[in-house]
Amino acid sequence: MPFAGFAGSDLPKVSGFATMRDPYGGGDVVVIPPIRPDVALIHVQEADEEGNLRIYGSPYEDVLLAKASVRVVATAERIVPRQRFVSQPELTALPGFLVDLVVEAPLGAWPTSCAGDYGYDKAFITSYVAAATTQHGFDAFLREHVLGR
């Protein structure tokens, strides 16, 4: 697809992006190949059993990311009844037919924030930053908090 930016940037060159003449007279334009991820992993506040998703606060690029991906796996703070979506369908960020799997995962965004539910865990993130300054510290952190052994 055509992209309005990139003028004067080295990024199209190293990324292999082509430049085309705009057939409608707008000059040269960088065109970008589609990005088609195999899987999108997104976290939302509410989902139902059909995979309808509701996002509170900023959606960032999660909806675009999900629509671009072949498969979508959503983790949700809460599984709620379908009726909650039916009562206000305009608040549904993504319809269930585009979602492959829903996993109930309270605190699933931790240690980052989840709007309306919790803020980011600054102390924990700070402890990671400190640990990650050495390979030994990083490995120990990974063992304790991610691999669980």
Next chain:
Amino acid sequence: MRTADLMAVCLSRCLRDGERAFHGVASPLPMVAIMLAKRTHAPNLVYLNTGGSVDPQPSHLPASTSDPALFHNTPAMFDLLDLFDLSARGELDVVFHSGIQIDQRGRINLSALGDDYRRPKVRLPGGAGSAHLMPTARRVILWRTRHDRQTFVESVSFVTAQGNVDRVVTPLCVFKGLNGLLELESIHPDVTFSQVQDATGWRLAKAPATPLPTQIELAALEAVDPDCVRDVEFGR
């Protein structure tokens, strides 16, 4: 004069009433500057940010500038997809950016240090939206809390983005973009010309002193940022 206060005031003076201004992640000083401008000379400034709120009125300023706190009292949502389209249409007035390297032509490097992009000396975080926003926004304000010859170089080793640089605010001075080149506009109080020249990788011409913040500006700064979030970028 506290450097963070002076930089926040200088950045706020770059903004004009009625403009649409945007900042991204990791941008405490631009966030404070926008809130300051809205409280002083630019009450009708439209404040846009990465999270996608419009003119929020946060109960406190967060240290993370994509914090849900920036959604407090916002009447609308305008997410990044909308923001990029707005800029592509030529309707975004001001965008704040920074660079690990910034050069004489106002080009920024957020991608890689070293001669070979594929095998860099240091791989940098990446340009985020800068390669789109710098050439398409009407004006670009750069800021950096570090001013030395590693940062302000004659020529960046990789051009992540360039275009439309209006001002660059540093702890030592303000540069103005003129005919595609950064020229020294003013030197901060208690800083000498030779200090700025020694910390900058290209030849500068002398410039007057940066006007001191007014009592009104300093009082407004204290009111919008009583917790000194503006100090975060200085490691405090």
